[in-house]
Amino acid sequence: MTDTLTITRPDDWHLHFRDGEMLEETVPATANVFGRAIVMPNLTPPVNSVAQAAAYRERILAQVPAGVTFEPLMVLYLTDSTPVEEVARAAQSDFVHAFKLYPAGATTNSDSGVTDPGKITHLYEAMEKYDVPLLVHGEVTDADIDIFDREKIFIDRYLSDIRSQFPALRIVFEHVTTAEAVHFVQEVNDLTAATVTPQHLLMNRNDLLVGGVRPHNYCLPILKRRQHQEVIQQAVLEGHHRFFLGTDSAPHARNKKEAACGCAGCYSARAALPLYATFLDQHNALDKLEGFASHFGADFYRLPRHSDTVTLVRKPWSVPELVDAAGEPMVPFYAGQELPWSLA
Numbered sequence: 001m002t003d004t005l006t007i008t009r010p011d012d013w014h015l016h017f018r019d020g021e022m023l024e025e026t027v028p029a030t031a032n033v034f035g036r037a038i039v040m041p042n043l044t045p046p047v048n049s050v051a052q053a054a055a056y057r058e059r060i061l062a063q064v065p066a067g068v069t070f071e072p073l074m075v076l077y078l079t080d081s082t083p084v085e086e087v088a089r090a091a092q093s094d095f096v097h098a099f100k101l102y103p104a105g106a107t108t109n110s111d112s113g114v115t116d117p118g119k120i121t122h123l124y125e126a127m128e129k130y131d132v133p134l135l136v137h138g139e140v141t142d143a144d145i146d147i148f149d150r151e152k153i154f155i156d157r158y159l160s161d162i163r164s165q166f167p168a169l170r171i172v173f174e175h176v177t178t179a180e181a182v183h184f185v186q187e188v189n190d191l192t193a194a195t196v197t198p199q200h201l202l203m204n205r206n207d208l209l210v211g212g213v214r215p216h217n218y219c220l221p222i223l224k225r226r227q228h229q230e231v232i233q234q235a236v237l238e239g240h241h242r243f244f245l246g247t248d249s250a251p252h253a254r255n256k257k258e259a260a261c262g263c264a265g266c267y268s269a270r271a272a273l274p275l276y277a278t279f280l281d282q283h284n285a286l287d288k289l290e291g292f293a294s295h296f297g298a299d300f301y302r303l304p305r306h307s308d309t310v311t312l313v314r315k316p317w318s319v320p321e322l323v324d325a326a327g328e329p330m331v332p333f334y335a336g337q338e339l340p341w342s343l344a
Contacts, residue, residue, distance in 0.1 A: 001314075002286060002314070003313065003314040004311055004312070004313050004314070004344070005277065005286060005289065005311065005312045005313075005341075006309050006310070006311045006312075007289055007290040007293065007294050007309060007310060007311075007312075008290055008294035008295065008305055008306050008307075008308075008309055009034070009035040009294060009306035009308045009309055009310050010033070010034055010035070010245060010273060010293035010294045010310065011034050011035055011036040011037065011245070011293075011294070011297050011298060011306075012030060012034045012036075012037040012038070012245060012246060012247050012249070012269075012272065013037075013038045013172070013195050013244055013245060013246040013297040013301070014038055014040065014135075014174050014175060014195045014197075014246030014247060014248050015030060015037040015038060015039060015040060015246070015247060015248070015249055015269070016039075016040045016042070016108075016248070016249060016250040016251065016265070017030075017037075017039055017040075017060060017072075018043070018251055019043050019056070019059065020326065021326035021327065022251060022325055022326045023059060023060060023062075023063045024063055024326070025251070025323060025324060025325055025326070025330075026249075026251055026269060027060055027063035027064060027070075028063065028064070028065050028068075029269040029270045030070070030249070030269045031064045031065060031068050031070035032065065032068060033272070033273055033310060033343060034070070034272075035069065035070065035071065035306045035308070036070070036071045036072070036073050036298075036303070037070075037072060037073060038073045038075060038097065038098065038135070038246070039056075039057075039060065039072045039073060039074055039075060040075060040100065041053070041056075041074070041075045041076055041077040041100055042077060042100070042102060042107070042108060042109040042110060043056070043109065044109055045112070046077035046079070046109065046112050047074070047075070047076060047077055048076055048077045048078075048079055048082060048086075048112075049076065049086060049089075050076070050086065050089045050090055050093050050096055053074040053075075053076060053093075053095065053096050054074075054093075054095065056074065057072050057074050057095055060072045072095075073095070073097040073098075073301075074095050074096045074097065075096070075097065075098045075099065075100045075135060076090055076096060076098075076099050076100070077099075077100055077102065077112070077113070078099050078100060078101050078102070078113070078114055078120065078123065079112055079113065079114065080114060080115055080116075080119075080120065082099075082120070082123055084122060084123065084126045087099070087123060087126035087127055087129075087130055087132060088126070088130060090130070090132055091130035091131070091132050096132075097132075097133065097301060098132060098133040098134065098135045098172070099123070099127060099132060099133075099134055099135065100135045100136075100137070101113070101114055101117060101134060101135065101136045101137060102114065102137050103115075103117060103137065103139060103140060103141050103154070104141065105141045106137050106139045106141050106150075106220065107137060107139075107220040107264060108220070108250065108263060108264060108265060110137070117158045117162070118157075118158055118161070121162075121165065124162055124165070124166050124169060125166065127166075127169055128166045128168050128169040131168075131170070133169075133170040133171065133172060133301065134162075134169055134170070134171050134172070135171075135172045135174055136159065136171060136172065136173055136174060137174055137175075137221075138151050138154040138155065138159055138173055138174070138176075138181065138221075139151050139154050139220075139221055140153045140154045140157060140158075147222055148205075148222065148224060148225075150221070151176075151177055151178045151180065151181055151221055152178055152180045152181075155180055155181065155184050159171075159173070159184065160184075163188050163189075163192060167189060167191070168191065169191065170191045170192075170193075170300070171191065171192045171193070172192075172193050172194065172195060172300070173185055173192065173193070173194040173195075174194070174195050174246065174248070175195055175196070175197050175200065175221060175246065175248045176194040176195070176196065176200070176232060176243075177200050177221040177222070177223070177224050177228060177232070178224055178228045178231075179227065179228050179231040179232075181194065182194070182231045182232055182235050182243075183231075185235075185242055185243070186235070186240065186242075190242065192242065193242040193243070193244065193296075193297075193300045194235075194242065194243050194244075195243075195244060195245070195246025195248070195297075196232060196235075196236055196243055196244070196245065196246065196292075197219075197246060197247055197248045197266075197268070198247060198266075198268050198271075198272060198275040198276060198279075198333065199217065199219055199223065199248075199266045199268070199333065200223065200224075200229065200232055201229070201232060201233060201236065201275075201276070201279050202275065202279055203217060203223050203229070204223055204224060204225060204226045204228070204229040205222070205223045205224060205225060206226070207223060208222070208223050215257045215258050215259075215262040216257055216266065216331045216333065216335065217266065217333075218257070218262060218263075218264055218265075218266075219248070219250070219264050219265055219266050220264040220265075222264075233279075233283075236279075236280075236288065236292055237280070237283055237285050237288060239285075239288045239291055239292070241291065241295075241296045241299070242296065242300065243292070243296070244292055244293070244296035244297035244300065245272075245276065245292055245293045245297060246297075247268050247269060247272045248265075248266070248268075249266070249267055249268045249269040249272065249333075250264070250265025250266060250267060251265065251267040251269075251325055251330055252265050252267070252325075252330065253325050253326070253328035253329065253330050254322070254328065254329045254330055254331050255328065257331065266333040267323075267325075267330060267331075267332045267333055268332065268333040268334070269332075270319070270320070270323070270332055271319045271332065271333065271334055271339065273293065273310070273312065273341075273343065274312065274317075274339045274341040274342055274343065275333075275334065275339065276289060276292070276293060277289055277312050277341040278339050278340055278341055280292075281340065281341065294306065310343065310344075311343070311344035312341050312342065312343060312344065313341070313342055313343075313344045314340060314341060315340075315341075315342045316338050316339065316340055316342070317338070317339060317342040318336060318337065318338045318339075319332055319333070319334045319335055319336060319337055319338075319339065320332060320335065320336075321335050321336045322335070
């Protein structure tokens with residue numbers, strides 16, 4: 001039995017830091033483990049220009065602990081009115097690494113998102129031309145579509161066409177939650193990848209709804225049936241090189257989660273790497289952690305793999321019951337639960 005595991009320093013390829021005082025918690029929690037992170041732009045107002053991304057990046061860097069090397073990889077928020085020139089500016093910058101497609105109303109702070117993903121083909125064309133990746137929150141938002149079907153419908157209605165029309169465009173299908181999403185990524189070309197969250201690996205909708213509604217397991221896209229969870233798990237366990245770590249860690253104060261209309265998001269940053277290690281260890285697949293966490297995402301984004309390492313030890317520790325979030329208590333993902341792996 002392995003008691004220590006040293007891997008190339010990992011990266012988080014899907015992360016929400018939020019802004020303001022919240023950065024005092026979220027930035028160190030990630031930077032102390034991960035070398036880089038793809039930073040989601042769904043602030044209020046959204047980060048939709050290179051200039052806004054530069055300013056946000058400086059606010060993030062100001063909270064990186066002394067002596068820690070960390071690089072935030074900035075993302076711009078697509079809207080119906082995003083100019084093609086902004087794609088060119090993003091490509092010319094050395095810190096913007098992608099654009100994010102949020103269908104309007106799909107998730108937290110997405111109201112300014114794209115109202116019809118089929119009508120911004122000029123932007124996909126520019127991203128393909130300048131080789132800037134497209135990151136996709138893959139859900140439709142029609143009121144008459146069941147929330148558990150929204151990912152599949154998005155593939156059928158939009159993503160298949162985008163993939164076929166722009167074969168040289170790099171696409172990341174974020175936080176895949178269904179068998180249909182996994183199979184889509186596996187079956188199309190090598191310029192299509194997916195991020196996988198701890199919650200979608202470790203949980204299914206029973207963990208949200210059985211025995212009472214559990215608001216701290218509520219996220220979007222919502223947890224699905226066990227058979228979908230198992231397909232996601234299998235892609236990771238096989239070591240498929242286009243499925244890689246993206247926590248979608250999304251902080252919300254407890255009073256925003258435990259509410260009549262609770263916010264979606266699981267704050268997993270502090271426990272992320274031990275959570276992934278625990279899952280892989282349970283399936284005798286710890287040898288798959290380094291590729292998933294440290295290699296595949298860097299390769300897809302065409303960035304160098306890190307030269308430094310992190311070490312995990314088989315030493316139980318408990319995820320905190322509460323952490324401070326801008327002066328408010330926040331309940332992290334897996335709060336109070338013991339994990340068999342911890343960071344050395």
